[in-house]
Amino acid sequence: xxxxxxxxxxxxxxxxxxxxxxxxxxxxxxxxxxxxxxxxxxxxxxxxxxxxxxxxxxxxxxxxxxxxxxxxxxxxxxxxxxxxxxxxxxxxxxxxxxxxxxxxxxxxxxxxxxxxxxxxxxxxxxxxxxxxxxxxxxxxxxxxxxxxxxxxxxxxxxxxxxxxxxxxxxxxxxxxxxxxxxxxxxxxxxxxxxxxxxxxxxxxxxxxxxxxxxxxxxxxxxxxxxxxxxxxxxxxxxxxxxxxxxxxxxxxxxxxxxxxxxx
Amino acid sequence: xxxxxxxxxxxxxxxxxxxxxxxxxxxxxxxxxxxxxxxxxxxxxxxxxxxxxxxxxxxxxxxxxxxxxxxxxxxxxxxxxxxxxxxxxxxxxxxxxxxxxxxxxxxxxxxxxxxxxxxxxxxxxxxxxxxxxxxxxxxxxxxxxxxxxxxxxxxxxxxxxxxxxxxxxxxxxxxxxxxxxxxxxxxxxxxxxxxxxxxxxxxxxxxxxxxxxxxxxxxxxxxxxxxxxxxxxxxxxxxxxxxxxxxxxxxxxxxxxxxxxxxxxxxxxxxxxxxxxxxxxxxxxxxxxxxxxxxxxxxxxxxxxxxxxxxxxxxxxxxxxxxxxxxxxxxxxxxxxxxxxxxxxxxxxxxxxxxxxxxxxxxxxxxxxxxxxxxxxxxxxxxxxxxxxxxxxxxxxxxxxxxxxxxxxxx
Numbered sequence: 001x002x003x004x005x006x007x008x009x010x011x012x013x014x015x016x017x018x019x020x021x022x023x024x025x026x027x028x029x030x031x032x033x034x035x036x037x038x039x040x041x042x043x044x045x046x047x048x049x050x051x052x053x054x055x056x057x058x059x060x061x062x063x064x065x066x067x068x069x070x071x072x073x074x075x076x077x078x079x080x081x082x083x084x085x086x087x088x089x090x091x092x093x094x095x096x097x098x099x100x101x102x103x104x105x106x107x108x109x110x111x112x113x114x115x116x117x118x119x120x121x122x123x124x125x126x127x128x129x130x131x132x133x134x135x136x137x138x139x140x141x142x143x144x145x146x147x148x149x150x151x152x153x154x155x156x157x158x159x160x161x162x163x164x165x166x167x168x169x170x171x172x173x174x175x176x177x178x179x180x181x182x183x184x185x186x187x188x189x190x191x192x193x194x195x196x197x198x199x200x201x202x203x204x205x206x207x208x209x210x211x212x213x214x215x216x217x218x219x220x221x222x223x224x225x226x227x228x229x230x231x232x233x234x235x236x237x238x239x240x241x242x243x244x245x246x247x248x249x250x251x252x253x254x255x256x257x258x259x260x261x262x263x
Numbered sequence: 264x265x266x267x268x269x270x271x272x273x274x275x276x277x278x279x280x281x282x283x284x285x286x287x288x289x290x291x292x293x294x295x296x297x298x299x300x301x302x303x304x305x306x307x308x309x310x311x312x313x314x315x316x317x318x319x320x321x322x323x324x325x326x327x328x329x330x331x332x333x334x335x336x337x338x339x340x341x342x343x344x345x346x347x348x349x350x351x352x353x354x355x356x357x358x359x360x361x362x363x364x365x366x367x368x369x370x371x372x373x374x375x376x377x378x379x380x381x382x383x384x385x386x387x388x389x390x391x392x393x394x395x396x397x398x399x400x401x402x403x404x405x406x407x408x409x410x411x412x413x414x415x416x417x418x419x420x421x422x423x424x425x426x427x428x429x430x431x432x433x434x435x436x437x438x439x440x441x442x443x444x445x446x447x448x449x450x451x452x453x454x455x456x457x458x459x460x461x462x463x464x465x466x467x468x469x470x471x472x473x474x475x476x477x478x479x480x481x482x483x484x485x486x487x488x489x490x491x492x493x494x495x496x497x498x499x500x501x502x503x504x505x506x507x508x509x510x511x512x513x514x515x516x517x518x519x520x521x522x523x524x525x526x527x528x529x530x531x532x533x534x535x536x537x538x539x540x541x542x543x544x545x546x547x548x549x550x551x552x553x554x555x556x557x558x559x560x561x562x563x564x565x566x567x568x569x570x571x572x573x574x575x576x577x578x579x580x581x582x583x584x585x586x587x588x589x590x591x592x593x594x595x596x597x598x599x600x601x602x603x604x605x606x607x608x609x610x611x612x613x614x615x616x617x618x619x620x621x622x623x624x625x626x627x628x629x630x631x632x633x634x635x636x637x638x639x640x641x642x643x644x645x646x647x648x649x650x651x652x653x654x655x656x657x658x659x660x661x662x663x664x665x666x667x668x669x670x671x672x673x674x
Binding site: 071102145155 | 279287288289290291292293294295296297299442443448449451452455456459460461462463557558559560561563566568570571572573574
């Protein structure tokens with residue numbers, strides 16, 4: 001069983017938590033997310049030009065880079081996380097240029113050594129998969145793709161081809177941290193994608209509150225929360241862990257119990 | 264290792280939008296279906312005589328094409344003064360600064376807004392650096408009655424106030440962007456963020472031959488009117504093809520527009536001129552000279568970046584060249600060796616700006632001043648009967664405040 005297979009269950013939705021690497025005390029923040037009940041960790045790789053991100057994650061990227069975060073620091077954070085948490089899936093999420101700068105093989109080898117399970121590359125369209133995908137797959141790392149409201153039935157097979165781990169359904173056409181999509185639209189799209197794929201489907205973009213998370217958890221295999229965590233890190237700095245732990249726990253409770261509550 | 268030369272330099276990109284290893288479609292999934300739609304629509308438009316007829320008609324009667332081909336006699340003589348005997352090439356200018364709105368940018372905007380309307384889009388967005396592309400976009404939006412939002416770095420808003428006011432007069436909303444260094448790259452990020460949230464009704468008019476496929480191709484095609492005219496004009500006036508073409512390069516749309524129709528004429532050499540800013544060992548905007556291949560803003564190309572792939576800030580006195588990337592076709596033309604590239608500093612560009620003012624009575628924009636500086640270096644090394652054609656891609660009215668400040672003059 002891969003760590004993803006353990007984390008996703010047919011009977012219970014998973015909580016996927018995103019923070020930006022190098023923004024605040026990342027190790028302590030990650031521990032707080034796990035202690036609060038995170039099932040999967042997405043670790044954001046900061047980039048100077050995060051064009052798919054809203055203001056909260058843009059600011060986190062810039063804080064991290066201003067603090068001097070380097071790619072080697074991100075792998076060090078991942079390696080240490082893996083040592084402390086052998087069973088929690090860890091996904092690197094970021095933009096193509098920092099991932100391919102030293103060549104895709106270098107990146108895939110470092111990610112494998114660091115115990116990374118999957119990689120989400122926001123601006124690497126499936127059409128450009130040869131730039132990174134083959135190397136990731138050869139090193140046992142899942143390329144995790146995004147599907148969006150604009151990914152129609154004709155295009156979906158292209159997105160699914162070569163992806164593994166889970167599929168990230170971006171519930172709104174837009175950037176991170178803004179408005180949330182209507183639940184009916186999420187339910188319909190998740191059901192549509194399920195017809196074409198056995199991958200777990202997680203839903204993100206604009207999910208902030210336990211109530212929103214609970215509603216999505218009833219229809220999806222996982223719920224992603226990012227900007228809300230990043231804002232906590234931005235607000236509390238080195239004191240963030242206790243707030244992250246508490247907020248994660250409230251989300252985890254809502255997500256994990258969603259289907260029982262509904263039934 | 265010698266790479267085998269292609270049979271033609273004019274058949275790029277391939278069906279996946281790649282110019283050799285460069286180009287491509289590196290965008291968020293939300294944009295991919297739209298980018299694929301645009302590709303289909305552009306193919307259909309290219310095959311539609313009515314589209315070409317409307318484009319040509321607007322270029323003639325609204326933009327004022329063809330732009331003149333001008334023999335710069337006094338500049339030629341001036342540069343011959345210090346040239347060795349028998350040296351000092353003839354200098355000709357393609358006068359795209361005489362276009363409506365004062366630069367080559369309008370050629371592309373006309374083409375793209377016609378495409379936007381074909382696709383049923385009802386809202387236009389664009390990014391701008393110096394403001395020339397913003398003004399050109401606002402102009403075509405006014406002409407066709409479409410709402411227009413222009414993203415412009417807050418730094419550029421401050422240093423290009425006349426163009427900001429022009430855009431507002433034309434009915435555009437100008438949104439200052441404060442992220443990053445608040446210049447062109449950040450404006451482009453913000454344009455992409457708007458686009459991804461408004462794909463259903465919005466068309467993004469990209470201002471240079473860069474971005475995800477098919478933008479580099481279609482911008483090049485719309486700008487190729489420059490080279491097509493230049494080729495016919497020079498043949499008619501001089502009876503032969505030029506020996507050297509010279510153009511300034513930020514993203515590279517005026518250069519690719521001039522070069523592309525000549526790429527398969529093996530005797531025509533070409534020189535692209537990047538902005539060396541304070542010097543190539545200091546802050547500059549010369550992606551080919553000082554950058555490495557990477558991925559940004561939808562395409563793979565040469566980028567100014569650090570060892571971790573973080574994008575570094577560009578600098579040029581010319582806001583239109585102040586960008587850390589370059590169009591992917593130029594990256595490919597550099598690697599194939601078909602086009603030579605050089606770089607010119609702020610100081611050299613300022614000298615060339617003044618040289619052209621005094622010898623020809625033409626105030627050039629700071630962007631083509633870089634091309635003129637390169638011409639001033641190379642013309643004295645070429646034979647007297649050699650012909651150089653440089654693209655005078657913009658007029659300098661917008662730059663007089665910047666130039667005055669650089670020369671220490673109060674106006």
